[in-house]
Amino acid sequence: MADLSAYTVRTDLALEARELASEARKSPEIPGVVSDIWEDGGMRITQIQVLNDEGAQAIGKMPGQYMTIEVPDLRKKDTQLQDRVATKFAQVFEQYLQKAGIGKDSKVLIVGLGNWNVTPDALGPLVVENILVTRHYFELMPGQVSPGYRPVSAVAPGVLGTTGIESSEIVEGIVEKSRPDLVIAVDALASRALERVNTTIQIADTGINPGSGIGNKRRGLTLETLGVPVIAIGVPTVVYASTIVNSCIDMMQHHFRTQTSNTHEILGMLDDLPEQERLSLVREVLNPLGHDLLVTPKEIDEFIEDIANIIASGLNAALHEAVDSANVAAYTH
Amino acid sequence: MADLSAYTVRTDLALEARELASEARKSPEIPGVVSDIWEDGGMRITQIQVLNDEGAQAIGKMPGQYMTIEVPDLRKKDTQLQDRVATKFAQVFEQYLQKAGIGKDSKVLIVGLGNWNVTPDALGPLVVENILVTRHYFELMPGQVSPGYRPVSAVAPGVLGTTGIESSEIVEGIVEKSRPDLVIAVDALASRALERVNTTIQIADTGINPGSGIGNKRRGLTLETLGVPVIAIGVPTVVYASTIVNSCIDMMQHHFRTQTSNTHEILGMLDDLPEQERLSLVREVLNPLGHDLLVTPKEIDEFIEDIANIIASGLNAALHEAVDSANVAAYTH
Amino acid sequence: MADLSAYTVRTDLALEARELASEARKSPEIPGVVSDIWEDGGMRITQIQVLNDEGAQAIGKMPGQYMTIEVPDLRKKDTQLQDRVATKFAQVFEQYLQKAGIGKDSKVLIVGLGNWNVTPDALGPLVVENILVTRHYFELMPGQVSPGYRPVSAVAPGVLGTTGIESSEIVEGIVEKSRPDLVIAVDALASRALERVNTTIQIADTGINPGSGIGNKRRGLTLETLGVPVIAIGVPTVVYASTIVNSCIDMMQHHFRTQTSNTHEILGMLDDLPEQERLSLVREVLNPLGHDLLVTPKEIDEFIEDIANIIASGLNAALHEAVDSANVAAYTH
């Protein structure tokens, strides 16, 4: 397994981890990592495949397939766009189901990680609240459930600070008792770019690995720990103040490079420092004053509700044949 | 084990089950059941011991010890009274800990049954939210936790209708992983008397048995199913419309008996019918019209928050030596 | 003005007030009151016109037109039925707009009475939250608002117990400043029949009169007090325990009358007592024990959200020509 400990980059997005690695190497090519980007009606889809340990070392992400849907206009409260993103998300997600060999009747457990009472960390519980849950019908009335549905269950296990138990332990216990064929884990993430916050959805077949997510979830949810495949869905909802500063200086560099060859004159030593050192400098300045908080946009309440609805609608449509874009709204609040 | 299926009395309180059995038998004595009542500063404490299967048959409750604290004035928003009830509850609860042989360092898991989004069923989750959770400190920093605390964890497993999984299955899984020495299960109950709603706390060493509680919790949480002792804490928050009618007719009977020997003249056949038949009649009349709902007082939001705070404060004080009535408020919201 | 003080019947529905008056008079005809009932696809529409003071005296409701939409299946979470009710409500409401002479461009203020923090009293604030508010666009960009919209504003003035100010005083102040042509007041009501709770919508052109509604709103919101017409929309969300008992005895009477001529034998004196005396008796029995609470169904959280959405959707469609049943969902949460 890749040693990730050297990475201090504060991002849970494979997309950004790849960007950072490219910048550090001053090369778009990264051995062991294949990526592909395309546009699709106002959405940017990125597919990153971490092929092996070399790739995992290079970008600090486990081997596997990461797909990202970026929709910059998602914060504009356009309900038609939201519907289109839900449909696209369902399509992309169905590919993951197929790749994992999950048939139409396979049992699925959705795990909403995170903390109800911390708005930017409530993505998982909010998604769970809007999932069309059916497992109990199959258990109580076997053979009588309408065609087009599969057994779906959904839990929000809480966070270590409020339960006293690792969410991974809780999920392991539930998996052992309820025996799903697939686990889908939904979690809020940290990004390095404010514009990706609440506009980006990442899907990964790697499960949830230690240290990811914005809370304190130190053990993972993976095929190894749970015994069934785990697809992870994440949305960045927070960003460190230090990374905002750092990427702004970065943008200044790009900005001035289009105008002058001597960006050193403009940005001084900041221009010459490698990414990691500059970030360390920023943190050194911000930390003692309590400036380096995780922050989230002011409108987080609305953003997170919208994106949780998109994910829940998309999952309901992808998991149940009987649910499609015409009737999916009936299942979410 | 007692056969409870013959009982259609809609109460989860042993206190009321005993009353009903007494009325049916027209006798205060019930074989296999010992009860004791005393007053304590505006609180009425009742202890009912179901000694054996005969007693269990007679009142439809599992053998064990049931204590009830009734505080009619609890709906009056008197914060000093609330503090006194929390203190009394903690004292009564400590007796249960001792009887169960739960030492100072034993590990405790609190399970808040019920549904967050249904106010009268949210007692369990609300209590869990105010529990002082410590287990993770013992796990992460063994030997370094201040004296006076024990490892306490707390979960709200949700309800079948929203998770697709029996809450008992979820709790079994969590118990197997987190290995507590004791489980405390908190749940909202149904009462047969509107005046007991939100004014009464029941503690029982029997665990939660199938069919109790206001939701759909068909398997139990007991020593047999979990492998560790289970103390159940319940508060009635709802009552069937039919039982309101029935107990009102009952009260009319008592009312007129003080005035006349001929209550038949006043209440007609209603006076002569046995309790169960009269209740069946009331239901027969109410059901087809959708009248026989479970109802709760209009002020349920406030009542349930107050009583959840009382129980959480009481548990925090009873479970941790370092928490007492002087500092308990710091741990609840 | 009619003297209403003699009425102790605990209902805010003209429909029920008329029923009670008919029962008391043992006649379907009430002088000064004209009523009409028809079915419409699972909905029962009742129109009651109180023509004059004689009618007002007879049923204890102000002269005016009261329309009621009763939908017994509304508690079954059928989203298609909800859409149909919203459409029907919008149609009925448009008749009120026409009758009040409210043109397409007239300014409308929606007032959501009641208390946010008391679920069964939160109907008004919940409706306000889902209203498509447009007045500020007309103020800030006059002449530039798309056709098909009118200036709509919406406020939730709170209740006396939490603001210290009568909600009528607050509304008067807002009306004087914002100068609407029409006020629509939405409020939660009390019913005498549990099956009407959360299944019935009443519209009245009388405004809100003193003493109506489930809270403490002693001054009214009427043409007289505000200077503009006031249309009142109400939904019963609570019922007194005593009225549940009383109407159950009533139903027993009807039940046995189909079987025997001697209902006195069965119901004793209860059969002979006039409605009001029997209700007084029931209260006399319930009150001292704290039994005569206002109660609401256990599922109130969900019911009230659904019905608030229906009303908000219906109002949005009725008030703005550009909003119709195809796009109305985009404006509610």
Place this chain on the structure above:
Amino acid sequence: MADLSAYTVRTDLALEARELASEARKSPEIPGVVSDIWEDGGMRITQIQVLNDEGAQAIGKMPGQYMTIEVPDLRKKDTQLQDRVATKFAQVFEQYLQKAGIGKDSKVLIVGLGNWNVTPDALGPLVVENILVTRHYFELMPGQVSPGYRPVSAVAPGVLGTTGIESSEIVEGIVEKSRPDLVIAVDALASRALERVNTTIQIADTGINPGSGIGNKRRGLTLETLGVPVIAIGVPTVVYASTIVNSCIDMMQHHFRTQTSNTHEILGMLDDLPEQERLSLVREVLNPLGHDLLVTPKEIDEFIEDIANIIASGLNAALHEAVDSANVAAYTH
């Protein structure tokens, strides 16, 4: 009146406006502005007096007295510190009451500005919810209210986007009807420094002026508009991403100045730009990418509840003689 339009500094704190003016002038002395700072048990109290139009021009704040309580540790969930801050806030606030000539029996209206549904903007409504409201007792039972209380009312008028009416218009209407002697307006603010967010309380005798606050409140709440004195209480809860970047560059300058005389070498042109130009540059870089959002710390839900409780407790104690630090907790949730 001072022309404030030239100011683009995004801060509502007089404290920060003064800092910025000092930096721009490279002088601690600002004509027309007197300031004083002292420490008090982990709190830093700053008093700024804007004496005249010259001072108002200089710092972009209306003439008047601004006091700020800064408590860096306020985000650490220390309930004892919270109590001490509430007590200090009450003391400072009482001085404002005296200066405004508000006697013990004078009537007070508390206005909670902002939006319930946007957590960082919900300060005002949250404070209102915890205010001990008494005006209705004086109205309903004149002469019978216990000594030690004054008539206090409290409203949350909503925001333009959800009501369609300027909150200032709503407040004017309410003031005309309810006739208070003093208005206290509570609002969430924007700061230029992340470490002041949720750690700082500002009190000002200037009322609320156009353009302040984090929402859209374009008309003011002042002695001129309302006819009674207005004391404004504000807490910064958000900060622009651009100001985080800008103040970080600022901090870098200070940081390196302690180490070298040639900060130009390190920070390049950024070192030479005046504050306003540098901020413009940062915005120019951030804006097109949607980076320049108003952001708030991840833990905003908890922070805002804590600080709203502090303010409500402090106001309850300062306004009612019968409420003191020993019993104040009984009035807040």
